[in-house]
Amino acid sequence: MVVGDVTTGTDVLIIGAGPGGYVAAIRAGQLDLDVTLVEKEAYGGTCLNHGCIPSKALISATDVAHDASTAEEMGIHADPAVDLAGMVSWKDDVVDQLTSGVEKLCKANGVNLVEGRAEFAGENTVRVAHAGEGQGSETIEFEHAIVATGSRPMAIPNFEFDGERIISSREALALDAVPESLVVVGAGYIGMELSTVFAKLGTDVTVVEMLDSALPAYEDDVARVVKSRAEELGIDFHFGEGASEWVESGDGITIKTEDEDGEISEFGAEKALVAVGREPVTDTLNLDAIGLATDEGGFLETDDRARTDVENVFAVGDVAGEPMLAHKGMKEGEVAVEVIAGEPSALDYQSVPAAVFTDPEIGTVGMTEEEAEEAGFSTVVGEMPMRASGRALTLGESDGFVRVVADDDAGFILGAQIVAPEASELIAELGLAVEMGATLEDVAATIHTHPTLGEAVMEAVENARDRAIHTLNR
Amino acid sequence: MVVGDVTTGTDVLIIGAGPGGYVAAIRAGQLDLDVTLVEKEAYGGTCLNHGCIPSKALISATDVAHDASTAEEMGIHADPAVDLAGMVSWKDDVVDQLTSGVEKLCKANGVNLVEGRAEFAGENTVRVAHAGEGQGSETIEFEHAIVATGSRPMAIPNFEFDGERIISSREALALDAVPESLVVVGAGYIGMELSTVFAKLGTDVTVVEMLDSALPAYEDDVARVVKSRAEELGIDFHFGEGASEWVESGDGITIKTEDEDGEISEFGAEKALVAVGREPVTDTLNLDAIGLATDEGGFLETDDRARTDVENVFAVGDVAGEPMLAHKGMKEGEVAVEVIAGEPSALDYQSVPAAVFTDPEIGTVGMTEEEAEEAGFSTVVGEMPMRASGRALTLGESDGFVRVVADDDAGFILGAQIVAPEASELIAELGLAVEMGATLEDVAATIHTHPTLGEAVMEAVENARDRAIHTLNR
């Protein structure tokens, strides 16, 4: 033992206080387990500090200004001035409220909080190096460990993050002035959400994407609605091109891209935001000490109880693989701890819903039509265009549609794809439907409040039964 | 037969093309019934022309301007100018799109449309007087009739609607200038929605309510959230007072109110909006001709197939009683027609959800705690305050809460009360839960997207199980 070291013991040791880790810790406290949560940086992890929350805060605030400035048709004449530093400081307040809330909730549930960087030191021990020089370190013995160290932005060759010219989402969410121009590398959900924010703030946004469409993880007709709107906002898309290098030029930079034929294009901009994906944080954990290896992508493989190959070690959240979404990590955190406590819990959910907070939003759950067919279902599909929704028209936002996919025999709802205002909220009902094994008839028979966007869910379901009222059935 | 009369026949005759009537007509067309829909005024009825849709359009548009003008904290500085005439004309466009959509959908589904005022002329006949002098009339023989004539605003003694000084919601939704001051008589949902709109537009609003609270149909803690916000918007409430008379005074009017001790107060205003309730339109139908009588309130009593006491006559929508809500009427319209077509349909739903589009919104479904106890359930209740919702904070709107009521034995969800941003949408998931007989565990086990307001539904459910993560469990 190193001089100055303290050794303590804990039943459940959790590394990382993001959504996966802190939810696990709170649930452990609720189940009266002796639990210790180690965090090296900030309670709430990526999600609360540099991800979900700050991005949604800026998206919502930007919309307030943008909506008012584009509402002449509604009889509203406004020319809002946005002070980005002010907006970011408001966003920081929101983050502070939530992260200090997480800390308080942990304490109230009896979680031991340890600040520092943990790495495995032996089969049942971690060493935690406290931040700051001379702050020493401690060794903690554990019965069970939960790895919840999350992910970091992936860099691409020649585009090392410098926080100034080449930035990741983290810096993009903390700028104090609106850039005049921005190249966004990657049209995944993070790239698209941020492109939309900056385009609405007046930045000249160019999106460069290696694949051939925006939001390539989504079906064409879903992604197309978002892309069209983005183009209306002035976003310039370049598909089939990869960013290859950059140089300083005058006040800004020039980014070079290359397509598959080797053709080079150049884009000038103030900054480049690289948002090409995220990679798990497992390389800094000294996993060898517990005899655990990652897969090729650096992820930890887990079973349906969130257990890794090492019996008493669990992995939750982004380190445990796709989908890298906060709510997936939270569920895994709960299950890991419940399993440790001896409860009959398992990761037996049918689906992890996903949302993209673009304009309009996307919300999906369960299978697409194609996935359902591949899984061997004979499917029936129903759709409702938002332009036929009374509520959408009263909001002045009628792009998009609701689609439901069901099995044609019994009518079980298998999945849904929504691209519409509030799609992130509308998907909740269909998430419950998928988990419950609800049928088309179950949702159709449920009275939906008028006038709401949620009626479009009912109409899509009715359309699958050839009984939609507000759209033609075909 | 009167000279000039034409007699035609129809299988299903529907009187009134509001949500109850037009939905019935479209479903009848889908079921290949020979159907005729008679409307005297405008397709879509009260709801599309003077109710749900115009009110929600003005609420949403007003919010766009108001949100921007109160977002300094978010770094947004704006001073929007609202041109009410422009806003109302945009609203009229929305209404036109929807009403012409209804007309098209009726035609596409093979519904015979007849314009005119219908009244019963015999056991199986109505007479339809066409609008406009000399336009004549026709007699239509029917096998089945569906009465869907809706409701009209109730007047109070001494406050006859004149459309200028003493107005109903209909005129309030069509003003071409923002009144400087307005007395709103009645703090029910229509009064509160419109008070909020005008307060946000800058009108000096005074609400006079006979009972002792705003939104008296709702639980105290639900109504209180809306009332506090309304007071912040400058709305002045006077409870326990009834409007007794008014006089012209200078540019405006003076409204006198009286409390139960006979004490008189006076309020000056430009106009008074009387929103004390609505009464069914059944007195103009010559119901005697088919031997049908209304109850004391003028409503038609119906059974669980939407049938009146006269075998081949159905009643749907506001004429068929509380709750006088569009979606209740639509469901009744569907069921009436399906019953006529010989389908095994019935009004067997557990609950009609309801929404109030105030700031914040209210959404409710199923039973309150008190109602559940009265019904003999031993209950368990869970709550989640919106100030603990990450998504609510990112929207800058964190007033309110989600409450769920469940039975304590099996955990069946019996009802929910939400007062929160988007409450009208959030209630949909719980509506499905109530209809499906879902348990607390079912909703808790369903992964909810982060960060969404819908997570508060899950947290409220978890709170009922002492397992909420983001709020303390007590």
Place this chain on the structure above:
Amino acid sequence: ADEETPTASGRVFAAPSARRLARELGVDIGSIDGSGPGGRVSEHDVRAAAEDAKEVDEEGSDSPE
């Protein structure tokens, strides 16, 4: 049992509470013929299946070795 499974991919349609109960009682929910619409498995079906399994077990242990 039916050779033709009613659902593709061995997917079982059951509420989360029924799925949890099956784990708790140690029955394979995939082997239960649900009584709900389309064969949806209810908590009641799970309990019945667990009872059946117990009976088979008990009969087994009662029978002379």
